[in-house]
Amino acid sequence: MVMSGLISNRNFGSFIASGNEYRSGKDSSLQRRGICGASVARYGDWISKDPLSRCPRGLYFQTNSPLEERVSKAMQSFHDEGPVLRQSSQFMNFKLKAGRKSHFYLSSAPYRSTDIVQREMFGLGLSKRKHTQSELGKVTNVHVHYKSEEDYDVAESPEGTGEAILLEGNLLQVSPWWQQFPKRWVIVLLCFAAFLLCNMDRVNMSIAILPMSQEFNWNSATVGLIQSSFFWGYLLTQILGGIWADKLGGKLVLGFGVVWWSIATVLTPIAAKLGLPYLLIMRAFMGVGEGVAMPAMNNMLSKWIPVSERSRSLALVYSGMYLGSVTGLALSPLLIQKFGWPSVFYAFGSLGSVWFALWFRKAYSSPKEDPDLGAEEKRLIFEGSISKEPVTVIPWKLILSKAPVWALIISHFCHNWGTFILLTWMPTYYNQVLKFNLTESGLLCVLPWLTMAVFANIGGWIADTLVSKGLSITTVRKIMQSIGFLGPAFFLTQLSHVRTPAMAVLCMACSQGSDAFSQSGLYSNHQDIGPRYAGVLLGLSNTAGVLAGVFGTAATGYILQRGSWNDVFKVSVVLYLVGTLVWNIFSTGERVLD
Structure with missing residues (x-):
């Protein structure tokens, strides 16, 4: 009292x-x-x-x-x-x-x-x-x-x-x-939970595809097609999700996305048994729901989080994705062995209803809409901030004329090529190359994503600390993203030289751990250069990232039919180096869009 x-x-x-x-x-x-x-x-x-x-x-x-x-x-x-x-x-x-x-x-x-x-x-x-x-x-x-x-x-x-x-x-x-817990961090934690479910529902196919391909007689090309079909829908709603979030508010759009992809996840086993075309459509539908998640989240955090907490809050939310991969990859083999592969989709998909009940009661699109927000916290959020009013008109010509926007788009493409290949093909690599069984493949896939969850938050803390010490936001973003590019490039080149499965797993973990510094680099930069259009900017850059996922995931299947895993990793390394050059030449941490 x-x-x-x-x-x-x-x-x-x-x-x-x-x-x-x-x-x-x-x-x-x-x-x-x-x-x-x-x-x-x-x-x-x-x-x-x-x-x-x-x-x-x-x-x-x-x-x-x-x-x-x-x-x-x-x-x-x-x-x-x-x-x-x-x-x-x-x-x-x-x-x-x-x-x-x-x-x-x-x-x-x-x-x-x-x-x-x-x-x-x-x-x-x-x-x-x-x-x-x-x-x-x-x-x-x-x-x-x-x-x-x-x-x-x-x-x-x-x-x-x-x-x-x-x-x-x-x-x-x-x-x-x-x-009395800060309301802005309630929003962050709910977004964290949404992204946790997002990757749980996404990576379960990476494990389930192994028994499914045996049951339905799918070859590597078909598996690559199924894995990439998710990105068809995911690509469709990136820009639309950003526009909807900036105009309608992030609460409505993110809530819609979670409900949509959860339903699609539950219906996946039924679609698979009906035939390959139905499965491809259902995976694309799931991508439609997940496609709005990142733009909607970015829109909400641009309104709720002050710049002094930006890197940490985004790192925490994105670490939800990594922990979702950890949870999905760890639990999927256990559920498959005990209840069969359909159980993974039923169990994970049903969790979306629990999240939505909390989201509907606790979340608000902006601080102005929250009647219980305290005066001190409201002052902290709005101090030195840009307008929190919804966007009515998107200045497309102005946005696309800015070099830092194109630096985001190109760098996001280069980053996601390697990231999505590891996300979707890592269990297969462990099973076929390192000769781990299904359970071992799933459990060992946990380590790289767990490393990402840890290092994303470490990177966020380092970035915010450097900013508070007086280092420019531009310099901080370039340092963080350079680590996020060059770290994975270095460790992927080492995979062709290792001789033991343990060293291969270690290289994968180090690659993903350094990749996580990107959350304080390009993934924080949308709110730096144009906070009013944060949803649209992320939709634009992530569209390029999704294209990398579509082409990279599908191309990996064809490369493996004609080449080797070393060829797959070489392509990723080249793109990481290109991204490093583009980012350090053209990116900025200053606001270029008002």
């Missing part, structure tokens, strides 16, 4: 320096690091009925600074003695500068805890109707003695009368911690 007010003539003060009585109705600035003493004036009768002694572990006053969003822990407890709270004192060890008034919380957490455990006051024995209100001006006879500890006077501030931070306002009710 937040104690952000005075009750009757009761006062709680926090201060530094030294002095005697002081009243303040304005914000106080604590500019010294050190020990901040706190003294609690003698409280009169709290409430004669329902004393606070029902709290099993005593009461603790703890404080945090909402501006810096950090917590200082209480070092001494403050216990009640029946209906009267005795005069006592405590010390908070401040490791930060509090630029604004601190809020104090009444808590039943032990003093060793560094977290504030909030309790509603009526949950501790006070009924809701007994909450009282008091204005600061009504406070009388307040006398507070305070003095900083000299040993902790690290800022060497002169002694003198300091400002006491007096608590003012009403006795407020605080929501549970899960309701």
